[in-house]
Amino acid sequence: MYNRSKIERKKVDLRDLRIPALVFLLVAAWSLALWGLLVADRREQVLATTRRTAWETQAALEEGFDQQLEQLGALRDGWSRFGLGSQAEWQENMRQRLESLPGLASIVWVDAASDRSRFIAAPGESDAAIRRDLAHARAPISGDRLEGPARASSGEAQYRIRLPLSGPDGHAGVLQARFDVTRFLDDLLKARALGFVLSVWWDEEEIFERGERVADDWLPWWRVDGIVSLPLDRHWTIVHRPTPAFAAERLSPTPHYLLGAGLLLGVMLAVVAYQFLLIVRQSKVLAASNRALEQRGVELESRVAERTEALRDAVTELESFNYSVSHDLRSPLGAIQNFAAILEEDYRDRPLDGEGQALIARIQRSARRATMLLEDLLQLSRAGRAALTFEPVDMRALAWETIAQVRAAEREGEGEVEFVVESLPIAMGDRTLLGDVFVNLIGNAVKYTRGCEKRRIVVTGRVVDDECTYEVSDNGQGFDMRYVDKVFGLFERLHAQDDVEGTGIGLAMVARIVKRHGGRVWAEGRIGEGARFSFALPGWEGAR
Amino acid sequence: MSPRPAILLVEDDRDEVDVVLRALEQAGFGGLGIEIARDGVEALAALGLGDGESTNGGGVRSPPRVVFLDLKMPRVDGWEVLRNIRAHPRTSEVPVVVVSSSDRREDIARSYALGANSFLVKRFDRTRPGGYIAEAARYWLELNRTPQ
Numbered sequence: 001m002y003n004r005s006k007i008e009r010k011k012v013d014l015r016d017l018r019i020p021a022l023v024f025l026l027v028a029a030w031s032l033a034l035w036g037l038l039v040a041d042r043r044e045q046v047l048a049t050t051r052r053t054a055w056e057t058q059a060a061l062e063e064g065f066d067q068q069l070e071q072l073g074a075l076r077d078g079w080s081r082f083g084l085g086s087q088a089e090w091q092e093n094m095r096q097r098l099e100s101l102p103g104l105a106s107i108v109w110v111d112a113a114s115d116r117s118r119f120i121a122a123p124g125e126s127d128a129a130i131r132r133d134l135a136h137a138r139a140p141i142s143g144d145r146l147e148g149p150a151r152a153s154s155g156e157a158q159y160r161i162r163l164p165l166s167g168p169d170g171h172a173g174v175l176q177a178r179f180d181v182t183r184f185l186d187d188l189l190k191a192r193a194l195g196f197v198l199s200v201w202w203d204e205e206e207i208f209e210r211g212e213r214v215a216d217d218w219l220p221w222w223r224v225d226g227i228v229s230l231p232l233d234r235h236w237t238i239v240h241r242p243t244p245a246f247a248a249e250r251l252s253p254t255p256h257y258l259l260g261a262g263l264l265l266g267v268m269l270a271v272v273a274y275q276f277l278l279i280v281r282q283s284k285v286l287a288a289s290n291r292a293l294e295q296r297g298v299e300l301e302s303r304v305a306e307r308t309e310a311l312r313d314a315v316t317e318l319e320s321f322n323y324s325v326s327h328d329l330r331s332p333l334g335a336i337q338n339f340a341a342i343l344e345e346d347y348r349d350r351p352l353d354g355e356g357q358a359l360i361a362r363i364q365r366s367a368r369r370a371t372m373l374l375e376d377l378l379q380l381s382r383a384g385r386a387a388l389t390f391e392p393v394d395m396r397a398l399a400w401e402t403i404a405q406v407r408a409a410e411r412e413g414e415g416e417v418e419f420v421v422e423s424l425p426i427a428m429g430d431r432t433l434l435g436d437v438f439v440n441l442i443g444n445a446v447k448y449t450r451g452c453e454k455r456r457i458v459v460t461g462r463v464v465d466d467e468c469t470y471e472v473s474d475n476g477q478g479f480d481m482r483y484v485d486k487v488f489g490l491f492e493r494l495h496a497q498d499d500v501e502g503t504g505i506g507l508a509m510v511a512r513i514v515k516r517h518g519g520r521v522w523a524e525g526r527i528g529e530g531a532r533f534s535f536a537l538p539g540w541e542g543a544r
Numbered sequence: 545m546s547p548r549p550a551i552l553l554v555e556d557d558r559d560e561v562d563v564v565l566r567a568l569e570q571a572g573f574g575g576l577g578i579e580i581a582r583d584g585v586e587a588l589a590a591l592g593l594g595d596g597e598s599t600n601g602g603g604v605r606s607p608p609r610v611v612f613l614d615l616k617m618p619r620v621d622g623w624e625v626l627r628n629i630r631a632h633p634r635t636s637e638v639p640v641v642v643v644s645s646s647d648r649r650e651d652i653a654r655s656y657a658l659g660a661n662s663f664l665v666k667r668f669d670r671t672r673p674g675g676y677i678a679e680a681a682r683y684w685l686e687l688n689r690t691p692q
Contacts, residue, residue, distance in 0.1 A: 323648060327616060330645045334666060335559035338673040342566065345671075362559060483619050493618040 016277055020270035027269055031262020038255035046242055046250045050224045053193045054240040058226040061238065064102070064188045065228075068161065068179065071101060076165045076175045084109065084118065094120040103184020104177060105158065106130060110137035111173030129154070129178075136160065137176040149181050149207050157181035157207040181207050195246035200228075201237040211243060324491040328373055328503065332366040339363045369501070376505035379436065380490075383509045388430040388516060392542050395424040395434070395470060399459045402438040406446055417446060417455040424461035425468040425543040433513045440506040441472040441533050447502070448531065449476035466539040467519075473532035479525040487523045510535070549577035551681060552608040554587040554625065555643070556617045560666075564612070567674030573681055579608065584620025587613070591635055593628050607635045610684040612677060613660075615644040615651065623658055630659035639684045643677065 075097070084090050094107050098120065106121040106129070117137070121130050129152070141164050148159030158180050166172040185200060185208045200208035228236040242250075343359045352360075399421045410417070427434060442457065449455040452475060461470040479487065479494050486492040490508040511521045514535045525531035551573065555561045561580055568578060581587035588594040591607060611629070615622035622642060629635045642655045645666040652663050661684070667676050 323646065327645050330666070331557050331560065334645070334668040335557070335563070337668040337670070338559070338563045341668075341670050341673045342563070362562075366559060480619070486619075495618055 016274065016281075019277060020274040023273045024266040024270035027266030028263055031259050031266065034262065035255045035259035038258065039251075042251050042255070046247055047224075049250070050196065050240050050242055053196055054224040054226040054238065057189065057193050057198070057238055057240065058228050060188055060192060061185075061228045061236070064184065068101060068104075068177070071097070072161055072163055072175065072177055076163045079109070079175065080165045087118070090118055091120060098122050101177075101179075102187035103179045103181065105180045105183075106133050106178045108133045108137045108176045108178075109173055110134060110176070112138050112140060113172060116173070126154075133160075133176065133178055137162070137174050140164075141174060149202055151205075185210075193240060195243055195249075197239075197241045197243055199239045201239065202235075207236075321490070325373075325377060328491060329370060332369040332373070335366040336363050336370075339366070369503075372501070373503045373505075376503045376509075380505050380509045380512070383433060383436060383513050383516075386430075386433070388433070390428055391431060393427045393429055393431045393434055395427050395461060395468075396421055398431070398435055399424065399438055399442070402435060402442050405439065406443050410446060414450050415452075415455055417449065417457055420456070420458040422458070422460045424459070424470060425463050427468055427470075427537050428540040428542065429517045429537055430513075433516070437510050437513050437535065438472075440510050444506060444533070445472055445474035445476065445531075448478075449474050452476050463539060463543050464536075467536040468539055468543050469534060469536040471532055471534040473530060475530040478527050478529050478531050479523075480527055481525060484523060484525070488521060507533075548606050548608070549579040550609045550685060551576060551578045552581060552587065552590055552611045553578060554581045554584070554612065554617070554622065555614045556583050557614075558582075560614075563674045564677045567672065567678045568681060571678035571682065573678070573685070576609075576685070583617040584622065584625045587611075587625045588620065588628055591629065591632075593632055593635065607638045609639070609688045610681060611638055611640045612643050612681075613640055615642060615646065615655070623654065626655065626658045626660060639688055641680055641684065 085093070097107060098104050104122065105125055106119060108117065108119040108130075110117040117134055119130055119134060121133075132152075141162055143164065145162045146159060147162060149157045150159070152158050158178055160176055160178045162177075163175045164173075165175055181200075189198065189210065197211040198209070199206055224240045226238045226240065228238055339359050339362050343356060343363075346359075347356050403419050403421070407417075438459075442459070445457045446455075449457065455475065457472065457474045459470070459472050461468065463469075477495075483494055486494065488507050488511040489504075491504040492508075493502055493504045495502070507523075510533075514521045514537070517537050519535055519537040521533070521535045523531060523533045551568065553561065553564060553568075555564065561582075565578065565580075568574065579590055581590045585594065591611075613622045613625060622644070626640055626642070629638060629640060636659075639661045640659065641662040641664060642660045643664045643666060644651060644655075647665045655663050662680065664676060664680060669675050672678075
């Protein structure tokens with residue numbers, strides 16, 4: 001029977017997961033690499049933008065300082081060459097300067113030698129700041145100076161540019177401009193570096209800040225520090241950092257989606273690979289099953305051929321059997337017809353005399369022969385067909401039962417028969433069929449001793465070489481050993497029908513029964529001295 | 545020389561023998577001598593082909609003019625007898641009519657192959673039991689009318 005369980009799904013074998021796992025890892029690694037590249041590229045873009053912005057901011061700052069220096073320088077040159085002019089003109093002129101230069105908080109001119117000074121301040125500047133400016137301006141300088149930035153006492157970061165001057169008309173002293181860092185940078189950077197957090201540092205001190213505050217550790221690699229070269233060898237550091245909103249805008253989530261899709265694809269491919277493995281395995285199993293089936297088919301065919309041949313043999317045997325039966329049945333029936341016809345012809349118009357009676361007796365005898373043949377055939381059929389029931393059989397008792405049965409059927413006047421039954425081994429076999437064996441052997445012995453002197457039938461038995469052997473011997477007509485091969489043949493007879501009645505079935509049936517018990521039969525005989533029929537059954541532990 | 549029976553009837557069934565004998569006598573062949581053999585062994589003995597031939601002091605008998613031979617008999621069957629008849633020069637020319645209740649093609653073919661002159665299937669004739677044997681006897685006796 002084809003084994004179905006072979007193709008049913010087994011428990012998952014860890015070894016089966018190796019290839020799917022490899023597939024998943026490959027796809028996942030590829031996705032991860034792609035994700036990394038994309039993310040790095042985006043970051044690089046953001047960083048590049050930041051750098052460019054920083055550079056632009058830096059340039060703008062430097063330009064703003066240059067502008068301050070340039071204008072203040074022009075002012076000094078004017079004063080040096082043409083003098084300060086009237087107070088009113090000066091005030092008006094300086095007010096324009098205050099408006100045009102972003103972050104300019106005050107302009108002070110002090111001539112320490114003549115103790116003259118002029119000043120102007122942007123609206124909102126305190127008197128104290130002006131006084132500090134005036135005091136500061138009195139300090140002599142040898143050249144152009146940038147002072148600060150520094151925190152004023154009010155807390156605002158500021159720086160001063162101081163330029164010494166000396167004019168032809170005796171104008172000398174210091175031109176000092178104070179700038180408010182916050183206002184300067186607010187104005188300068190108001191339209192620049194949008195989306196970035198800016199802070200300006202000078203000497204470890206933060207002097208300006210714009211935009212929302214972010215933690216220092218927020219994506220530190222996006223921080224770009226620009227060095228702003230101030231005039232007179234001074235430096236500011238301006239720090240650019242993209243705001244989270246700006247970064248989020250640039251860093252789209254596409255790479256993350258790609259990574260997720262890649263991992264999902266990996267899982268799917270792994271599942272597909274696993275299923276594929278299973279299919280391959282199942283198809284292998286199926287192929288093996290197919291081969292087994294084909295093999296079975298070949299075996300079955302050869303078995304069919306064997307059986308067919310056996311069947312053909314059986315049919316041939318059956319045909320031969322049928323032929324023999326019809327042949328043997330035809331003779332007595334034909335005789336009945338023949339004698340009936342003779343009776344009809346000879347006694348058409350006269351009463352039945354002794355001869356007529358004899359014809360009727362012959363008809364009866366033929367009818368009896370036909371009946372006997374049919375009965376034997378039935379018995380033979382039973383011997384070949386019936387299922388064997390094995391049981392211990394007391395063969396001695398069985399022999400005596402048989403003898404009683406045979407004696408009852410024996411006709412009067414045939415002469416006494418002396419029966420001797422010795423101790424017999426207990427047999428293992430079918431009681432009914434072994435009874436049939438004895439009926440035929442003892443019955444035969446009785447038949448073939450008819451007309452002999454001192455009829456004597458002896459049944460003996462013994463256990464020899466793991467076999468239980470039984471013998472029925474008589475002192476009757478015996479037979480010629482030349483024809484011993486025919487003794488057990490079906491429908492074979494060694495004597496003419498009218499010498500000894502018989503059908504040629506009995507001994508054949510004996511042979512068949514013994515053979516079905518796994519035993520064997522044989523016979524010995526001598527003309528005029530008697531015959532001995534023997535059979536042996538397989539030995540068993542109960543035989544004794 | 546012992547009287548020579550013209551017909552040898554080989555048949556193990558005594559009823560059949562009686563019917564055939566009656567038919568042959570009715571046909572007028574009773575006076576020619578009819579010998580009965582009840583099986584193959586007796587038949588061979590009657591033809592002088594048996595075991596005891598060499599020790600048979602009665603001398604060699606001439607063969608019958610026709611043999612009616614049954615096939616199925618105890619001990620030695622009809623084919624064996626037929627083979628012996630054809631094998632022996634003295635009897636090889638004797639007409640042999642096989643009489644059998646078999647009408648099987650292979651039995652008929654085998655009989656002719658072994659040298660049978662004719663093959664008759666046993667018939668049970670309501671009007672003349674054994675009459676077909678008598679008719680066959682008439683034909684073969686006429687054909688084999690050897691001078692005495």
